[in-house]
Amino acid sequence: HPESSATRNNPHFTRELRLRMKDVQRAIGDASKDSELPRNADDKIKAMEQTLAKGKQIEDECAASVKKLRAMLQSTEEQLRVHKKQTLFLTQLTAKTLPKGLHCLPLRLTTDYYSLNSSEQQFHNQDRLEDPELYHYALFSDNVLAAAVVVNSTITHAKHPTKHVFHIVTDRLNYAAMRMWFLVNPPGKATIQVQNIEEFTWLNASYSPVLKQLSSQSMIDYYFRTHRASSDSNLKLRNPKYLSILNHLRFYLPEIFPKLHKVLFLDDDIVVQKDLTALWSLDLKGNVNGAVETCGESFHRFDRYLNFSNPLISRNFDARACGWAFGM
Template sequence: MATWRRSAVLATLWTLVIVCVIPFDLISNGASNDDDESPLGFGDESGENSMLLDLEAFGMAKEPMEIAHTDSLSDSDQLEVELAALPTNGFRSEKDGIVNQLTNQEIGNNGLEKPKERQEKIDVSAVNPKDASVLVKQGNNSEIRTENHIIASPSKLSRGPIIFHDAMIHRLKDQLTKAKASLSLQSTLSDSNFTKELCTQIRDVQRALGDATKDSDLPKNAEDKLKALEESLTKSKQIQDDCPAVVRKLDAKYQPVRNKLRDDKRFASVLTQNVAKSLPREIHCLALRLTAQYYASSSSQQQFPNVEKLEDPKLYHYVLISDNVLAAGVVVKSAVYFANEPENHVFHILTDEIHYAAMSMWFLANPPGEAAIEVRYMEEFSWINSSYSPAMKQLESDSLIDFYFKTRNVLPDGNLKYRNPKYLSMLNHLRFYIPEIFPKLNKVIFLDDDIVVQQDLTGLWSIDLKGMVNGAVETCRDDFHRFSQYLNFSNPLIVKTDVDPQSCGWAFGMNIFDLVEWRKKNITDIYHYWQNLNDNRSLWQLGTLPVGLLAFWKQTMPISKTWHVLGLGYNREISHDDIKQAAVIHFNGNSKPWLETAIPHFRRYWTRFVDYDQVYLRDCKMKSF
């Protein structure tokens, strides 16, 4: 009886060997449902009684049909899982019973029964069966599983290959991806013959792949085409340039682009400066109409009321220097709007002779309520001349005129902003003569014409300057806006002073000037001293802030930043919360609020104080942007 059973077992095993070596397409009975089958899954679907085939033990070919790529695996922990087509449902249905008998049968009491062992299983259901490689190592009792079926254990893998289904399709797709990536490399494209060869092979592989979803759908020459593509990919690795060579080539290639970009940036900067230093046609129109109306008025109509307040030191005095009628109007209107006691505020407008009539007519037509106002022009201060003022003398010099108007002879210095006409105007330097222009005043608030007032400013007069002349908001942040950025500290004339290059800069635009201390400490004379030394512009370029830093050195008291928020003319990142909390906002920069280049989300803070229904604005067709 035992002999008969052993014969039956041997016969069954030989039958399995013969069936396994028969080509897949000869035993397949139609397409299998891959979604319901697990690779090498035999027996019930739960996999609890699955049998692990050791193909090598049966004498099958050791060479796998397809080999997965295991580039990411390493050392002894790697197990290369080989892929090939599996038998279909037809094959399984015929052999499942025999296999189950072999694996589950109790042989009897002849001592041949092998006790069942419960092995620890590693769930690798997260592993995609389509992946090119699978690696699992977890001691001697480890097993690889896909979905609910055991694939193999390390002990079995060590003695024979494991075969997956549709390996060729996965390899074709894998190599196509690599080939396309190689084709994008500059070193590959530089070899036209190789590029043509690689393109041809990519096209052949794509045609062979077609719409195939399993290996049996592929043409017979698919493997040959794949091998040819792999050989080309190996060749592509050999012709790749080293990284430094590629960097040098790219650098040489893009240097002209960088040069063009630098030139374009400089040209854009020129255009930006041209826009910033110009006035819109509508504002020119406004000035002309106001001038015509002023001279058409009688002398009695040209007088401002409340002249008795102009020299009263007990009131709150503001000094505004401008030749922009509309901008000056916004400053005064916003300051009066927020003033708690507007009748105690006095505005002194300083302009030039050209704009005097227009400026006067604007405030005559738009009086600031109960506040007092006067308009004066620079030319009436005859004592400000080239004999007294170094700035006046320099502005009339041939060298400065050449710097502005013969720029083709001047080397590019990157400081195009200094070629702004405002630096040719003495109005820009008039702030240093405020104590002499208003000899009866003790304290004033100096305002630029590109600011907007948002709170009552009377609190500024109560700030204790501790004997200093200038109260201002500091502008430094990290290494920005330090004295070293405005002044040439390599010049011996500055080096020998005690001026600290790391001192924090401050801003003109809203300043508290104690005129009593100014006169006592001769700040205007200090200004003259430094302005004379800078005749050749070796200490600083142009503008009034650098010389102001020197003139007010150790005479500036920092005040809270909430009094004065700057940057609305260039910095788009300023917080709206900071703006709302500020007493004064400053549109310093090229994007002035009256220009089309203004920063859109900041412009409304300025335009809300412009009445576009005003007759002069309407006549000049001025409208909000």
């Protein structure tokens, strides 16, 4: 008992138990029969029994406390999991929610756009759109304000704004609003082009495996069937925006801009903080793409995506190589 886990950290009980043991040992001594025991032997043994009973009670109380603490820990972990999921959901909701005053902005812009005559709906400097000597940016977005932030922040830090050309592609719903915004708020001397993705008639399911997959029933069910939401740990990955071909259009830059040699793709969630023209003189060493490295210690490295237990993969790929995080 002095070494039991329940009583080890109870010095008062340990001291009492050792004292009782010494009393019993002295009382029993070398006696070999009852007649040789002193008169107080029974009292010493009863005191020892009481102390042992107290020790058992301490152990029982500790076991109950451990059980209670485990239940509390399990409950706390479950609450933490629920709160994390709620936090993730609210974070995603906040990121995608417009302030109340801006809810009708696309509608107002669309209405204003269609009130213009055809000549007023045109952008200036459209002769620069295919000039390979200029700095061309591709921006695929259905968010008017986000696109405006990217364009304006880029031009603000550009050394030669007149040499910058922005090619914006949006969907049919936001096409008029996007054009109207940049007609009313032109980015200085830079050139703007706004296109409707539906104008790309060549981009169909028979040409694009990505588009074919995005339009499949299984993919639609994954993003829109609510009864599966509880089984997904990352709500971000269930955002229906990933069904939009705008998020995959970057793979078709050569088809969209066949006459341009270099195009800088910008996501619509960035703010440019310096002049980017040096990127056009960057030597890609024969590579088709140049991308920002986001690997860090282990994030986005090949071993997170590929099965290197497969000999074919292990022979042809470097497990520590950095994968291209294309913005999804």
